[in-house]
Amino acid sequence: IAGITQAPTSQILAAGRRMTLRCTQDMRHNAMYWYRQDLGLGLRLIHYSNTAGTTGKGEVPDGYSVSRANTDDFPLTLASAVPSQTSVYFCASSDTSGGATDTQYFGPGTRLTVL
Amino acid sequence: GQNIDQPTEMTATEGAIVQINCTYQTSGFNGLFWYQQHAGEAPTFLSYNVLDGLEEKGRFSSFLSRSKGYSYLLLKELQMKDSASYLCAVLDSNYQLIWGAGTKLIIKP
Numbered sequence: 501i502a503g504i505t506q507a508p509t510s511q512i513l514a515a516g517r518r519m520t521l522r523c524t525q526d527m528r529h530n531a532m533y534w535y536r537q538d539l540g541l542g543l544r545l546i547h548y549s550n551t552a553g554t555t556g557k558g559e560v561p562d563g564y565s566v567s568r569a570n571t572d573d574f575p576l577t578l579a580s581a582v583p584s585q586t587s588v589y590f591c592a593s594s595d596t597s598g599g600a601t602d603t604q605y606f607g608p609g610t611r612l613t614v615l
Numbered sequence: 616g617q618n619i620d621q622p623t624e625m626t627a628t629e630g631a632i633v634q635i636n637c638t639y640q641t642s643g644f645n646g647l648f649w650y651q652q653h654a655g656e657a658p659t660f661l662s663y664n665v666l667d668g669l670e671e672k673g674r675f676s677s678f679l680s681r682s683k684g685y686s687y688l689l690l691k692e693l694q695m696k697d698s699a700s701y702l703c704a705v706l707d708s709n710y711q712l713i714w715g716a717g718t719k720l721i722i723k724p
Contacts, residue, residue, distance in 0.1 A: 542702065542716035543658070558711075590657060602646065602706055606657035 503527065504607035506591050512613045513581050521576045521610050523591030531596045532574040533558075533604065534566060536587040543590065549574055550596065581614045588612070617641045619715035621703050626721045627693055635688045635701050635718045643708020649677050649688045650702040652717065658702055661688070690720075698722045 504525045513519050525532065534546040545558030549568040563585060565577045574593075578585055588611050592604040620638045627633040639647070646665040650658040664670055664679035664686060676689040688701055700717040707713055 540716060543704075543714040545711070548711075596710065602710060602712075603648065603660050603663060604712060605660065608657050 504591055504593055504605060506589075506607040506610050508610060509608070510611040510613075512615065513578075515582055515614055516580050519578045519581055519612070521578075521589055521591075521612070523574045523576070523607055524572050525574075525591075525593045525605075525607075526572065527593060527595075527605070528571060529593035529595050529605075530571075531594045532568065533592045533594075534564070534574070534576045535590045535592065536560065536585075537590060537609075538587050546576065546589075581612075583614045586612060586614045617705075617707065617713045619703055619705060619713055621701075621715040621718045623716070624719045624721065626723060627690075629693055629695060629722055629724050631693050632689065632691050633693060633720065635690070635703075635720065637686045637688070637703035637715060639684050639686070639703070639705045639713070639715075641705045641707045641713055644681060645706040645708065645710060647677075647679055647686050648704045648706070648712070649686075650704065651699050652702060653699045661701075693722050695722050695724070 507522045530551050533548045535543040544560050546564050547566040549555045552571045588609050590609045591607040594604045618640045649661040652658040662677040669678045674691045679686045700719045702717045703715040704712045
């Protein structure tokens with residue numbers, strides 16, 4: 501693995517189903533983030549984790565949950581998917597030692613469609 | 616509230632120069648980032664500014680004026696592969712990145 505990986509690449513999901521999007525990084529970064537990107541709205545932060553064992557809510561956390569059991573993995577779960585959660589989801593990570601090390605590096609994204 | 620403003624779309628000609636502006640109002644400031652995002656792909660880091668002035672990196676330069684809440688990304692010698700969206704983002708006082716909606720740059724031959 502080099503950088504950040506996400507799985508699945510894309511998914512079509514029936515409304516009401518539970519879904520977990522996976523994210524793994526091998527850069528030993530402290531912080532990890534989940535964003536959704538919708539046309540015309542830019543990137544919106546869903547949840548973040550500054551270090552393993554801690555998580556926080558972003559701008560649009562409702563309907564989503566995360567966990568950070570270790571440094572490398574940061575899964576995002578939709579407990580009961582709704583059509584408004586149709587979006588492209590990006591996972592990102594950063595070192596957060598200050599300054600330019602706060603640069604976030606992104607995974608390739610998961611395109612999710614909820615019908 | 617916090618706000619990042621960028622033009623929605625710009626068009627430029629191959630070989631020319633284009634300047635993409637970004638203005639921001641945020642609670643605190645710990646740096647400004649520019650990212651490039653090609654259609655269907657992830658954003659990739661271009662530049663970081665925390666002090667006033669111009670940072671040059673090959674064909675791309677980024678400028679910051681903290682007193683004016685203003686930045687621009689300058690792309691020189693435009694190539695067709697520069698067709699992409701360019702995202703401006705500010706690191707606020709809580710070290711959260713606040714993102715602009717992005718500027719779609721269309722390059723014409």
